[in-house]
Amino acid sequence: MNWEMLGHEWAVRLLKEHIARGEVRQAYLFTGPQGIGRRTLGLRFAQALNCLQPPEPGEACRSCRSCTLIERMQHPDLAVIQTGQEAEKLKVDQIRELQRSLSLHPYEARYRVALLLRFEEANHSAMNALLKTLEEPSPRVVLILTAESAESLLPTIASRCEVLRLRPVSLQQVSQDLQGRWGLPAEQSRLLAHISGGRPGYALKLHQEPGRMEQRNTWLDDHARLLGASRVDRFAYVESLSKDKDNVLGVFSVWLSFWRDVLLKAAGASSPVSNLDRLKEIESLAAQFDLEAAHRATHALEHTLDLLETTNVNLRLAAEVLMLDLPYK
Numbered sequence: 082m083n084w085e086m087l088g089h090e091w092a093v094r095l096l097k098e099h100i101a102r103g104e105v106r107q108a109y110l111f112t113g114p115q116g117i118g119r120r121t122l123g124l125r126f127a128q129a130l131n132c133l134q135p136p137e138p139g140e141a142c143r144s145c146r147s148c149t150l151i152e153r154m155q156h157p158d159l160a161v162i163q164t165g166q167e168a169e170k171l172k173v174d175q176i177r178e179l180q181r182s183l184s185l186h187p188y189e190a191r192y193r194v195a196l197l198l199r200f201e202e203a204n205h206s207a208m209n210a211l212l213k214t215l216e217e218p219s220p221r222v223v224l225i226l227t228a229e230s231a232e233s234l235l236p237t238i239a240s241r242c243e244v245l246r247l248r249p250v251s252l253q254q255v256s257q258d259l260q261g262r263w264g265l266p267a268e269q270s271r272l273l274a275h276i277s278g279g280r281p282g283y284a285l286k287l288h289q290e291p292g293r294m295e296q297r298n299t300w301l302d303d304h305a306r307l308l309g310a311s312r313v314d315r316f317a318y319v320e321s322l323s324k325d326k327d328n329v330l331g332v333f334s335v336w337l338s339f340w341r342d343v344l345l346k347a348a349g350a351s352s353p354v355s356n357l358d359r360l361k362e363i364e365s366l367a368a369q370f371d372l373e374a375a376h377r378a379t380h381a382l383e384h385t386l387d388l389l390e391t392t393n394v395n396l397r398l399a400a401e402v403l404m405l406d407l408p409y410k
Contacts (some may be wrong), residue, residue, distance in 0.1 A: 084122075084125035084140075085143070086121060086125060086142065086256075087118070087254070087255065088118070088250030088251075088254060088281060089118055089122060089247055090264070093122070095245070095380075096129070096136075096245075097129065097140070098139065099139075100129055100139040100315035101138035101194070103328075105130065105192075106242075107215070107219075107220075107223065108215055108218065108223070108224040108225075108242040109123075109126070109223070109224070109226070109242055109243045109244075110226045110227075110234070110238075110244045111228075111245050111247060112246050113197075113246060113248065114280060115229070115283070116277060116280035116281075116282040116283025117247045117248075117249065117280045117281070117283075117292055118247060118280075118281055119198075119227035119282075120196070120198055120282070121282060122247070123196045123198075123225040123227060124151060124154070126225065127156075127192075127194040127196065127225070128141035128143065128147070128148045128151045130190075130223060131148075131158065131191050131192060131194070132145060132148055133145040133147045133148075147189075147190060151194075158188055158189065158190040158192070158194065159194050160182055160183070160194070160195045162175055162179055162196070162198065163199060164199065164202050170202055170203065171197075171199075171200065171203035171207050172207060173204065173207045173209075173210050176211050176297075177202075177210060178212070179195055183195060183219065186221065186311050186312045187221055191221070192222065192223050193219075193222045194222075194223050194224075194225065195222070195224050196225045197211075197224065197225070198227050198229065199227060200226045200227060200234060201228040201233035204310065205235075209235070210239055211238065212235075212238065212241075215238065215241040226242060230247075235245060249278055249279030249280060251279060252274040252275060252353060255270075255277065257270075259285070259288065263285070263288060265288060269288075271357065272357050272358055274337055275353060275356070275357040276297075276338075276355055276357070277353050278338075289291060296331070300332045301335060301336075301339060304335075304336050305317065305362065307404075307407070308407070308408065308410045309409070309410045315404035315407075318404075319400040319401050319404060320397070323396050323400060323402065329396060330390070333386050333389075333400075333403070334386065336382055337386065338355045339359065339363070339378055340357060341355070341380070342354040342355055343363050343366045343367050343379075344372070344375040346363055347372045347375040356387060368410055378406070378407055378408055381403055381406035381407065382403065385399055385400070387393045
């Protein structure tokens with residue numbers, strides 16, 4: 082069995098072997114893009130570690146009290162640490178509170194498990210605070226960190242973890258799983274697989290939360306309109322967005338995905354596009370703008386997102402500069 086995971090068979094196999102052989106590490110780091118399955122893998126690992134009636138070593142029944150509570154993230158021996166919103170920082174006080182709980186014996190499970198999600202969002206003090214726990218681990222504690230990459234954390238943290246680098250699953254596999262496991266029509270499954278870029282968690286979220294797809298479609302429609310709009314209209318659009326940073330990040334991320342598709346088509350690449358339902362629009366822009374123009378638009382979006390995610394740049398000003406950089410039809 083693959084812990085009911087889509088893809089990542091090698092990672093599941095490795096973690097199963099650690100449990101079966103009694104070689105569980107004190108700390109693991111699961112890396113990869115958001116939506117790849119990092120949190121799900123962490124929860125499945127916690128279930129396999131603490132299942133009350135495992136079918137075999139390294140497996141979880143997924144139905145006992147322990148497995149059920151872990152699935153809901155409500156088990157007394159499971160601590161889930163994360164920021165309230167994206168682009169926020171995990172605070173040192175959250176780590177210190179975690180350390181106090183980890184110093185206690187497990188209430189009822191074999192291991193206390195701490196799942197620290199998106200740990201690249203921790204501030205420097207929080208990362209340093211975690212080092213003490215990593216340097217003096219308890220044999221009844223397992224730490225599971227998730228992050229975009231090992232390089233986004235302090236080297237001293239990554240070096241003390243068993244690092245599992247998760248990669249996107251093939252689009253065909255994601256599509257087939259959505260059809261077989263969730264009963265989606267073939268066309269919808271194929272579209273979600275492409276939009277997710279092989280990230281099964283993100284594909285499933287798009288299916289389970291239809292509002293996300295509706296929002297994406299609205300943002301792409303806005304983009305198409307703004308390409309032919311005046312500077313005044315573009316700045317007015319920025320004004321309507323700039324009160325919500327998460328919303329701005331979402332809009333620009335969707336636009337970046339779209340322009341990367343335009344760049345692929347302009348370059349004549351054979352790689353599959355992400356926005357399959359916008360293929361005619363992508364091909365039209367690729368024919369209208371040359372490769373250099375598509376590259377400039379892609380770079381402008383990447384640069385703006387980087388500024389917004391890593392610095393305290395003025396949000397509205399950065400968005401207005403982007404509007405000046407995007408091409409006009």
